[in-house]
Amino acid sequence: MPKGKFEIIRKCQICGAEFAAKTIESIYCSKACSNKAYRQRQAQLREEKKLDEIANKIDNRYDLINVSEAHALFGVCTVTIYRLIRKGIISHVNLGEKQIRVKKSELMNIYPLRKSIKETTKPIAKMYSMEPQDCYTIGQVTEIYKVSEKTVYKHIRQYGIPIRQIGKYVYTPKSEIDNLYK
Numbered sequence: 354m355p356k357g358k359f360e361i362i363r364k365c366q367i368c369g370a371e372f373a374a375k376t377i378e379s380i381y382c383s384k385a386c387s388n389k390a391y392r393q394r395q396a397q398l399r400e401e402k403k404l405d406e407i408a409n410k411i412d413n414r415y416d417l418i419n420v421s422e423a424h425a426l427f428g429v430c431t432v433t434i435y436r437l438i439r440k441g442i443i444s445h446v447n448l449g450e451k452q453i454r455v456k457k458s459e460l461m462n463i464y465p466l467r468k469s470i471k472e473t474t475k476p477i478a479k480m481y482s483m484e485p486q487d488c489y490t491i492g493q494v495t496e497i498y499k500v501s502e503k504t505v506y507k508h509i510r511q512y513g514i515p516i517r518q519i520g521k522y523v524y525t526p527k528s529e530i531d532n533l534y535k
């Protein structure tokens with residue numbers, strides 16, 4: 354059989370070896386490399402499915418997410434997320450060991466969502482009421498969540514949670530505090 358005009362030298366995407374491509378679609382040098390590519394693709398699909406499941410469980414009413422949720426939404430490895438935190442590129446709240454929270458809205462300014470993630474994961478506009486009945490006093494927060502007043506104020510500052518002083522009490526929205534410490 355005469356050599357087809359499509360025979361071109363390509364580099365195998367798996368092993369890197371150069372080979373003569375028999376058809377225009379050939380991208381692997383051998384059956385072994387082709388099988389390996391197939392297995393890699395299957396593993397990738399399984400991983401993506403796992404990430405989709407994590408992403409779909411995220412409560413869209415809130416902006417705070419943990420690091421594995423950030424990984425699931427944006428496909429950015431957790432090491433990169435920690436580096437962004439260390440460099441001060443994104444803000445974070447540390448609620449204790451392995452309890453770091455970051456803002457989805459900030460990450461969305463840097464990274465696109467993973468392809469399979471629906472646009473509905475965009476955070477909706479923040480709505481909170483500053484009416485006293487919808488707020489905790491700082492004292493209540495320390496009691497309910499067993500955190501010191503100093504820590505509460507630190508988190509409020511770090512995270513831009515609104516406060517309102519009425520008389521001698523400082524109020525902060527229940528929804529934001531519950532989201533932070535839940």
Ligand SMILES: [Zn+2]
Binds near residue numbers: 369382386
């Ligand atoms: Zn190969």
